[in-house]
Amino acid sequence: MSILSFTTDFFERLSLEHGWDFSVFYDSYDFDQFMTGAWISLQLMFYVVIVSLIVGVLGAWLQRSRFRTLSLCITAFVEVFRNTPPMIQMLFFYFALGSLTPMTDAGGYMEPMISAFGWAVISLGLFGGAFNIEIFRSGLDSVPQSTIDGAESLGFSKWQIYFEITLPLALRISYPSLVNNLISLAKWTSLGYVIGVAEMTLTLRRIWSLQSNTVEMMMVLFLFYVTVISFISWILHRIEKKLVLPGYGE
Amino acid sequence: MALSRNAHKLLLIAIAVLFAVYIYSAGAWADSHAIEELLTWMPFILKGFWINLVISVLAMLLGTVLGICLGLLELSPLAVVRKPAYFVMNVFRNTPWLVILFIAMFIFPFEFSWKGRIIDIPNWIPAIVSFAFAVMPDIAEVLRGAINSIPRAQWESAASLGLTRGQTLRDIILPQCVRRMIPPWMNWYAILVMATPLASILGVQESLSHTSIAMEAAGSDPEFLIPFYVFLLGLFFLYIYPISLLTRRLERKYGYIS
Numbered sequence: 001m002s003i004l005s006f007t008t009d010f011f012e013r014l015s016l017e018h019g020w021d022f023s024v025f026y027d028s029y030d031f032d033q034f035m036t037g038a039w040i041s042l043q044l045m046f047y048v049v050i051v052s053l054i055v056g057v058l059g060a061w062l063q064r065s066r067f068r069t070l071s072l073c074i075t076a077f078v079e080v081f082r083n084t085p086p087m088i089q090m091l092f093f094y095f096a097l098g099s100l101t102p103m104t105d106a107g108g109y110m111e112p113m114i115s116a117f118g119w120a121v122i123s124l125g126l127f128g129g130a131f132n133i134e135i136f137r138s139g140l141d142s143v144p145q146s147t148i149d150g151a152e153s154l155g156f157s158k159w160q161i162y163f164e165i166t167l168p169l170a171l172r173i174s175y176p177s178l179v180n181n182l183i184s185l186a187k188w189t190s191l192g193y194v195i196g197v198a199e200m201t202l203t204l205r206r207i208w209s210l211q212s213n214t215v216e217m218m219m220v221l222f223l224f225y226v227t228v229i230s231f232i233s234w235i236l237h238r239i240e241k242k243l244v245l246p247g248y249g250e
Numbered sequence: 251m252a253l254s255r256n257a258h259k260l261l262l263i264a265i266a267v268l269f270a271v272y273i274y275s276a277g278a279w280a281d282s283h284a285i286e287e288l289l290t291w292m293p294f295i296l297k298g299f300w301i302n303l304v305i306s307v308l309a310m311l312l313g314t315v316l317g318i319c320l321g322l323l324e325l326s327p328l329a330v331v332r333k334p335a336y337f338v339m340n341v342f343r344n345t346p347w348l349v350i351l352f353i354a355m356f357i358f359p360f361e362f363s364w365k366g367r368i369i370d371i372p373n374w375i376p377a378i379v380s381f382a383f384a385v386m387p388d389i390a391e392v393l394r395g396a397i398n399s400i401p402r403a404q405w406e407s408a409a410s411l412g413l414t415r416g417q418t419l420r421d422i423i424l425p426q427c428v429r430r431m432i433p434p435w436m437n438w439y440a441i442l443v444m445a446t447p448l449a450s451i452l453g454v455q456e457s458l459s460h461t462s463i464a465m466e467a468a469g470s471d472p473e474f475l476i477p478f479y480v481f482l483l484g485l486f487f488l489y490i491y492p493i494s495l496l497t498r499r500l501e502r503k504y505g506y507i508s
Contacts, residue, residue, distance in 0.1 A: 076261060083490040084483045085444040088458060092483065096475040183344075190346035194451065201348060218353050222345060229344035 021213035024220060030207055037203030038224065044120060044189045044199055045232070049182050051125025056132025060140055060170075061162065063133065074133065081130035086123070087191055093123040094195040120192040128185035135181060139174030140166060172245045179236040186232055190225070200224050262491060269484045284473045288481055291464035295478075298460030299485055302446040305374055305456065309381035309446075310439050316382055317389025324394055327415070335390075343387040347380075347445050354380030355452045374456075377449040385442050392434045396427035433501040440490050440497070457482060 011025040024034035063074040081089065098119055103110040114122070143166050151161045171178075193201040200221060208217035323335035342350070358376035361368050400423055408418040450459040461482050465474045 072261070076265060079261060079491060079494075080265065080483075080487060083440070083444075083494055084486045085447045085458075087445075087447045088479060088483055088486070091458075092476075092479040096479050099472050099475060187344075187346040190348040193348060201346075201352075205352075214356060218356060221349055222353060225346055225349055226341055226344045229346075230340065233344065 020216055021211060022216050022220065023207060023211045023213055024204075024217070030211070033203050033207065034220075037198060037200045040117070040197065040203075041189060041192075041199040041224075042228070044117065044124075044192055044197065045186045045228075047121045048124040048128060048185055048189055051121055052128030052132050052182070052185055055125060055129025056136050057167070059129060059133035060136035063137060064140065078130045078133050081127050082134065086127045086188055087194055089127055090120065090123040090191055090195055094119040116195045116197045117192070120189070120195060120197050124185065124188055124191065127188070128181060131181045131185075132178065135174045135177045136170060138177075139170035142173050143169045169245070172243050175240055175243050179233070179240055182236065183229060183233050186229055187225070262495075265487070266484075269480070272480065284471065284477045287464075287468040287474060288477050291468065291478075292481070294464055295457055295460050295482065295485070298455060298457035301374060301454070301456040302443065303489075305378055305381065305446050305449060305454075306439070306443045309378045309385065310442055312378065312382035313385035313442070314389050314435070316386040318393055320386055321390035321393030321397075322419075324390060325397065325419075339387040339390050342383065343391075347384040348448055348451070350384045351377070351380045351448055351452060354383065373452065374449065374454050377446075377452065377454050381442060381445065381449075384445070385438055388438050389435065392431050392438065393427065395434070396430040397423060399430060400426055429504055433497050433504065436493060436497040436500070440493050443490055443493075444486065457485065 008026045011022045015021045015023070015026065023030040025031065059074050059078070063071045063078075065071050094116060098112055098114065101113045104113050105111075147165060147169065148161060151165045156165065189199065190201045192199045193205070196202065204217045204221045208214045211217075320335055320339055323331050324339060326332045326335070355373070355376050358379060359371065360373070360376075361370050363369070404422060405418060408422050413421070446456060447458040450456055450462075453459075461478050465471075465478050468474060
């Protein structure tokens with residue numbers, strides 16, 4: 001990948017003349033690693049958020065089931081995942097459960113069926129999902145019974161009521177708490193570091209231990225997350241303003 | 251459908267029983283090799299867990315002080331003070347805790363000289379400082395949320411009684427905030443406890459690093475992984491779950507809506 005030559009020159013001069021070694025901005029090898037790390041971090045955030053939303057919607061739905069055992073199981077899942085450290089959950093998934101998954105042939109060598117990236121998505125998705133279930137549950141609880149009765153009298157089926165009336169309303173009511181949880185979840189993706197997912201934290205850590213430019217790389221790491229997370233939070237809060245339900249909150 | 255208090259107690263007991271049954275049956279199944287090792291190393295892991303608790307309590311105290319200072323700065327009528335405070339809050343809030351930990355551990359000195367002698371600083375001290383800074387913006391937000399939840403009329407009536415802004419804040423607003431702040435504050439404490447294993451990445455000897463050491467010392471058998479990690483997760487759960495139950499109870503009692 002080529003870099004604009006004048007920025008390359010600038011950072012190279014900065015390194016040679018002033019000792020500020022931002023190797024990721026002039027060294028093409030480090031730059032490639034940096035871009036790959038950024039891409040993996042963004043992908044991780046995206047998939048974790050999607051998985052956590054699916055877990056949240058499904059879980060909140062199953063929790064309202066008439067079968068008490070099922071709803072108790074969901075509650076147990078929520079409580080266990082909300083109240084234990086995500087880092088140990090991730091290690092548990094990757095090392096303990098990862099050692100139990102079958103190996104597949106990846107062209108000459110054996111590879112576990114689920115990669116470190118896959119386990120990071122699964123474990124953070126479940127961790128964030130547990131919080132989402134709780135958030136959606138309280139959203140669903142605050143949809144007035146009269147609305148549901150009204151839908152019933154109009155001949156909506158149970159399925160239609162849930163997906164066309166209750167859920168959309170619940171989503172809008174619970175959106176502010178959801179935003180907070182998704183932002184905090186995006187921050188937790190740096191945990192991919194502990195199981196060797198080559199996301200931003202791990203990539204820059206590798207670079208600074210090779211190039212011994214710790215200070216500069218820590219600045220880059222810090223700026224990367226502040227920029228990305230601020231951007232995500234800006235977008236989500238903009239949507240929040242559009243979704244505000246008249247008569248709720250505010 | 252929220253579960254009643256009794257149902258939650260039942261759930262806690264059920265999970266504890268399942269945990270015990272699991273440990274017992276895993277022991278029987280694996281010739282009790284892994285469980286025997288776990289029992290041998292349990293005191294060592296518990297000693298590590300003690301460090302997690304110390305780090306979490308001290309970091310929360312420091313973080314609360316920092317957070318309240320930051321939160322009060324955010325309320326300043328002077329834009330010169332308020333704007334930078336907001337900026338600091340947002341920057342810290344948008345940084346992963348692991349990154350804050352890396353930076354703080356790097357900046358913090360690992361030794362200092364006192365009367366010509368060099369004294370090592372144990373690495374859990376910078377860990378405490380970095381967790382305190384990590385939780386600071388959230389405590390500031392908790393304070394701001396609590397102050398905003400007090401009706402504006404109270405400020406106005408205090409002003410009409412001739413109280414200054416400082417007096418109003420100190421004597422009228424803040425005392426009412428304390429009760430409202432307790433549930434979300436406890437929530438952040440629970441999150442802080444859940445974050446303390448991060449310190450093991452930077453070499454702090456706490457429960458997670460003790461668990462890894464124990465598994466290695468016992469022979470790195472892959473059979474150890476599940477029982478050891480489940481034990482560690484259970485340990486955190488038994489500490490954090492009662493806190494979150496109490497938080498929810500207080501939330502209901504004080505009618506605080508976050």
